[in-house]
Structures are given as C-alpha cells and as structure tokens.
Amino acid sequence: MPAPLTQSLAGFATSIHDLAIPNDVARWVKTGFVDSVGTMVAGSDEAVVGHLIATLGSSAPEADLLVGRGRASALNAAFINGTAAHALDYDDVALRGHPSTVLVPALLAEGEVLASSGADILAAYLVGYEVWGELVFRESGHHHIKGWHPTAVFGAIAAAAAVASLHRLDAARAGHAIAIGASQAGGLMANFGSMTKPFHAGRSASAGILAARLAKSGMTGSPDAIEHSQGFLRALSPAGELDLDRSADQLGERWRIAELGLSIKKYPVCYCAHRAVDGLLDLLQRNPVRPDMVQEIEVSIGKTHATILRNAAPQTGLEAKFSIQSALASVIVAGKLGLDQLQDDFVRRPDVQALMAQVKVIPLPDDDPGWPGAARADRVRLQLTDGSVLETPDIFRARGHVENPLTEEQIFAKFSDCLAFGRSTADPVRLFDLLWNLDSMSASDLFGALQQREAV
Numbered sequence: 001m002p003a004p005l006t007q008s009l010a011g012f013a014t015s016i017h018d019l020a021i022p023n024d025v026a027r028w029v030k031t032g033f034v035d036s037v038g039t040m041v042a043g044s045d046e047a048v049v050g051h052l053i054a055t056l057g058s059s060a061p062e063a064d065l066l067v068g069r070g071r072a073s074a075l076n077a078a079f080i081n082g083t084a085a086h087a088l089d090y091d092d093v094a095l096r097g098h099p100s101t102v103l104v105p106a107l108l109a110e111g112e113v114l115a116s117s118g119a120d121i122l123a124a125y126l127v128g129y130e131v132w133g134e135l136v137f138r139e140s141g142h143h144h145i146k147g148w149h150p151t152a153v154f155g156a157i158a159a160a161a162a163v164a165s166l167h168r169l170d171a172a173r174a175g176h177a178i179a180i181g182a183s184q185a186g187g188l189m190a191n192f193g194s195m196t197k198p199f200h201a202g203r204s205a206s207a208g209i210l211a212a213r214l215a216k217s218g219m220t221g222s223p224d225a226i227e228h229s230q231g232f233l234r235a236l237s238p239a240g241e242l243d244l245d246r247s248a249d250q251l252g253e254r255w256r257i258a259e260l261g262l263s264i265k266k267y268p269v270c271y272c273a274h275r276a277v278d279g280l281l282d283l284l285q286r287n288p289v290r291p292d293m294v295q296e297i298e299v300s301i302g303k304t305h306a307t308i309l310r311n312a313a314p315q316t317g318l319e320a321k322f323s324i325q326s327a328l329a330s331v332i333v334a335g336k337l338g339l340d341q342l343q344d345d346f347v348r349r350p351d352v353q354a355l356m357a358q359v360k361v362i363p364l365p366d367d368d369p370g371w372p373g374a375a376r377a378d379r380v381r382l383q384l385t386d387g388s389v390l391e392t393p394d395i396f397r398a399r400g401h402v403e404n405p406l407t408e409e410q411i412f413a414k415f416s417d418c419l420a421f422g423r424s425t426a427d428p429v430r431l432f433d434l435l436w437n438l439d440s441m442s443a444s445d446l447f448g449a450l451q452q453r454e455a456v
Contacts, residue, residue: 005227008248009131010175013165016123019252026439028257029125032100034411034435035092035264036085037446038418040105042339043087045422048195052080052202074109075206081105083202086151088339089321090268090418094260094402095132095154096143096372098201102155103128103162106205108446110163110212118441120166126257128162128208131178133256134248135226141239142304142366142373144189152187152200153236157226159208160184167212179221180211182232192270193311193319261402264411267337269320271398272305273327275378278399279392280331287390289332289382291351296358296383297328303363304373313356317342328380329355339421370403 003011043049056076072080082105085091091101103125111121132154136143143150160181164174184207187200215221226232227244234242267277276299301309301324311323320326320342329352330341340346347353364375377394384390397404406414416428431449434441 003247003249004224005244005248006175006178006222006224007171008251009134009161009178009226010164010171012130012248012251013127013161013174013178014169014171015252016127016165017120017168019123021123021126022255022258025126025255025258026122028261029122029129030436030438031264031411032092032125032129032262033104033438034415034432035262036100036104037431037435038415039088039091039101040081040085041422041424042090042418043084043198043422046084046087046198048087048198049080049084051195052076052083052199056080074113075209078106078109078209079202079206081109081202082205083198086198086201088268088342089197089270090265090339092262092264093271094257094262095129095136095150097132097136097149097151097154099129099132099151099155099158100125100262101201102151102159102204102208105202106159106163106208107166109205110166110209111442112444114166115442115444116166117439118437118445119439122439124162124166126255127165128158129257130251130255131161132158133260134251135233138233138243138246139237139239140241140243141237143236143238144308144373145304146236146238147189148236148238149187149189149192149197149200152204153185155201155204156185156207156211157181157232159205160211161208163208163212164215167216169212169216173215175223176219176221177212177215179223179225180214180219181208182225183221184211185232185236189308192308193314193322195318197318261405263398263402264400264406264414266398266400266406266414267327268339268342269327269337270309270322272301272308272374273324274398274400275395276301276324276380277327277331277337279378279395280328280380281336283380283382283390283392284331284335289384289390291332291355293384293386294332294355294358294382295385296360297332297355298360298362298381298383299324299328300362300364300375300379300381302366302368302373302375302378304366305375306361306363308373309361312359313353314347316344317347320347323356324361325356325359326352328359329353339417 164177
C-alpha cells in the first residue's frame, strides 16, 4: 500500500532541503521568478491592486509591496503582489494554471520575514510546483469545465506546502499546513474577465502563508485531507475519475518541472488564444491585410478553449483577455497583441468592435494528447471581401511553450518591457541577473533592487 497522500506531500516538503537540485530543474525555477517578477511590476498599477491596497491597508509592515508601494504584513503583501502578478494575465503557464503567480509572491513575502536564503526560496518553489503537479494530474477531467479555476484551488495547497518548507516545519506540521491550505482552496471560472480572476492568485498566495503560520503555531488539520472520501480531490473532481492509488513516492526523484517546465506567454491574454494569435500574425506577415479587406475570420480551436474564451463582444481590457474575437481583431487592426491592445479605449474602438463581430468560432474535439482541453491543432481562416481566402497551417505549439521555447534574449525583452510598463526605474539588466542567480541572493536583496519607481 502506498503511503497516505497528504503525508507523502508533507514528507516531501520537509525533506527538500536535503536533496540535490539538478541545474536544469533550478533553471526552470529561476525562469518562473523572472517572469513572475516582471508581470508583477507590470500589473502593479492595475485597478484591482489599488482596491486591495486601500482595503487591506499596510498595518504590521513585514514585507515590501511592489516598486515603492510601501509595506504590509507578509500575508497582505503576498495577496497584493500575487494579484498584481496575475492582473494582466501575462504570467507563465503550467499544470493547468499559473504556478509562479502564486508561489513567487508567497515565497518572497515570507522569505523577507524569515531572512531566507535564495537557495531556500528556490527549494520551496520546487515543493509548491511538485505538490501542485502531483495533485492536478490525478484527475482525468478538466477542472475549468466544472467551473473551477485551477490556479486558485491547487495554488492554495501548493503555496501552503512551499511556505511550510520555507519555515522548515516538521512533517506533522507540514501536513497540517497542507490540510489548512486545502480548506482555503476555491475560485470560480465565472469570474474570468473581471478583477476577481487575479484576486484568485493573490488570495492563494496569502492562504499559503496563513496555512503554514497557523500550522506552525499548533493549529491542526486532518491527516488525510487530500485523499479522504470527502476530501479535497473528491470534492474538486469534475468527472469523479480520480487516481488515488498511485504512490507519491517519486516526489524528489522524478522532477515534474524538468518534464513539464513553464510556458512563457508572448501575449497578455488567456493562453488558450495564443496558438491562433501566432498563426494569424505569421499569416499577416506573409500577406498584409487591412481591416476593411476582411469579410469573415474563422478560427478553429478546442471546445474547452472556446468555452474558456467566453467573451464574444468584450467592452473592457479585462473582458478582452478572455476573448478570441478581441485577440484576432486586435492583431488585424494593430498588427500585434500587446499591453496597449488590452486597454479599454482600444477594445472599444469601432474598427476593433466591427472585426470582433466578424469572427466565427469553430469548436474542435479536445484531442491534443499533450494539452488536455486543447484541440490537436488550431487554425485561422480569413475570407476577404474580394472573394479570396487566406489560411494558416495547423498550429500545434504557441511561441513560448515548453516545446517551442523563447530564447533568453526574448525572455529578457519581455521582462524589460514589463518593468517599463510598470514604471519601474530599476536597472532591468541588474534585476534580471539577480533573478538568474536566485540561489545566491535573498528576498531582501531582490526587493531592495525593486524599490525604484517613477513618480505618478
């Protein structure tokens, strides 16, 4: 019989500091920190961040907020910074969600309080990623279709395990932290396209710190909270098709992050739209097309992705992040899809709105063996007013996907653009270098470099 799952996760969180971490594994963690810090800075002025700062305040200052925004308790700093990191929907993708946008803010905030080393922070991130991966793939169904946002439900547990590791809790207390994290899990797909979607990530980051602190103080949770017949996995399961018999003994031996990595977004919209956007950009580069030349835009994507990209006629930048219509219209009008095309004024432009109405979505079977919920390939077809047709080939992997990765230069370019968008005056080269040397830095080193910001 395999060891109880909750206890296996706790044992892994406790033992991580005794394991040798391969260089390729450490590099993925550093990639997550680079991308998350960049998107965190870029999202720091979003309205939802202002609402959280005003509501949560800055009492009991323990940890830095972003780029000159003051200080707050570690719980609130993780909440605010995690929300900022996800506010633009520009953060990395893996494990059916966005692991770095939860783990990085939690570990930086609590790492600052504990004066943790960069090596300990790196190891704790690995705990969070591997625990998330151990849980999410025990379900064959797709959580989004049931209505669950995986970042919010798995993130709370992953962050609890990661912060428990950072505190170096023993296995019993780490298990309690995981159980407490599980009872804080929750986030609804219905809130995609609103300020509440990034709130999910921030809340999960904060929940992880709260769970670990409570467990450290002596608060208990059930030792089988994950695998119990009325526990986390069964409560969450979209289809009731769970693998609860598989052993978790491979934790720390088989590194999922080495196999699955992180996909880095090229565009600040839902990842479900990226393949089609790549295809359309390539098509237009070969065949320049003006908006007035387009009669119809046909896009073929997986049924699940079509469901997630729910907003056919968005009126705000937030809504447009979950709109294949807006994404493709923006590419035709602007020739690109960047942060400027996710502003409310651009989304409401008459020419953009007119093109959105010309998009026809063709749902395909979800049959990509490497990406549950995706079609085997996406395609875009343009019907022009002169009767001619332009079509993309099948698009299998978006740029930035682990199987079609960005170069280090491209990752830096995104990072630098994010810092500029967030009005940070930090030296992007120095900050990028700090993050790529995470295992030899501390949380306070990083936040010292971040506290440079232009006046509003």
